[in-house]
Amino acid sequence: MTIQRTVQMTPDFDSELGNSADADNATTLTVILRIAFRAAEPMGGSETRPTSCRIQTATRRVSIGSDWAEDLNGRVFRIISWPSGALTAFAAQFRSQVETVWNNRFFLKFPNQDDQAQAMNQADFESLQAPALIGRKTPFLRCQLRIDAVAEAERHHALMHVINLAPGQSCKFQSFVAQRPGQADIGFLTNRDSAQTSAHETGHMLGLEHVNHTAPACHGNSNADICYGETPLQRRDLMGDGTAVHGAHARRWLEAVALHTGHASGWIATHIEPPLEELLEAAVRRP
Numbered sequence: 001m002t003i004q005r006t007v008q009m010t011p012d013f014d015s016e017l018g019n020s021a022d023a024d025n026a027t028t029l030t031v032i033l034r035i036a037f038r039a040a041e042p043m044g045g046s047e048t049r050p051t052s053c054r055i056q057t058a059t060r061r062v063s064i065g066s067d068w069a070e071d072l073n074g075r076v077f078r079i080i081s082w083p084s085g086a087l088t089a090f091a092a093q094f095r096s097q098v099e100t101v102w103n104n105r106f107f108l109k110f111p112n113q114d115d116q117a118q119a120m121n122q123a124d125f126e127s128l129q130a131p132a133l134i135g136r137k138t139p140f141l142r143c144q145l146r147i148d149a150v151a152e153a154e155r156h157h158a159l160m161h162v163i164n165l166a167p168g169q170s171c172k173f174q175s176f177v178a179q180r181p182g183q184a185d186i187g188f189l190t191n192r193d194s195a196q197t198s199a200h201e202t203g204h205m206l207g208l209e210h211v212n213h214t215a216p217a218c219h220g221n222s223n224a225d226i227c228y229g230e231t232p233l234q235r236r237d238l239m240g241d242g243t244a245v246h247g248a249h250a251r252r253w254l255e256a257v258a259l260h261t262g263h264a265s266g267w268i269a270t271h272i273e274p275p276l277e278e279l280l281e282a283a284v285r286r287p
């Protein structure tokens, strides 16, 4: 098996492996999400509905009318048309916000070469390192995320309808992503989503469910509050109600490294940068 450096494409994500290891003996592994953003425009006409922050849970689907949109919770919001160029600006901001939250938050440690059950082919193991650092610095992969905004007619992993909310509304539209493994995910975002919301919805596009999705109450409704975490630690998770990004979110990177190396076992995702771990180990070992 040889290491594949070229872009690997799947229905759920693309990925790219850097050409060489850097001075930390680290190679960059980038997961690429191709997202098509579609302007969700008001329908026009005269049918009116008053805005409302009252939560109804009956419909569980987004609907759009003359100048309003109803979110998953049944709240009604005033919406406006996208001015020329504004959706492109939205996509650029979304990309920047999401990449800032996700990039360099976790790393992949290599399989343990001393363990027969997980060891890589030695030539492949060495080709993923800086030649001068083999045996001197622990190799690892830096995990990065790249968002590519693409046209709907192009190949894409997700199609996001984006609502332009009118200013001055007091409640928050519930953005969401419907995951469709093997097909482009679909969902709704708004012009006023926070960086946290954008990064959370991107987590769904990366195949992640809510942090506490195994709770019985989440089986019927994966957006019930308890699905976002029942402990403070879970609440702080990006896939809960917070911003913490860590190794448990590395699912696509673990799939990607298997595609690039042909070797799936033994990779470990961690939020602790391996050189730091080495320093700590050295400190512990010091007599």
Ligand SMILES: [Zn+2]
Pocket: 200, 201, 204, 210
């Ligand atoms: Zn969610």
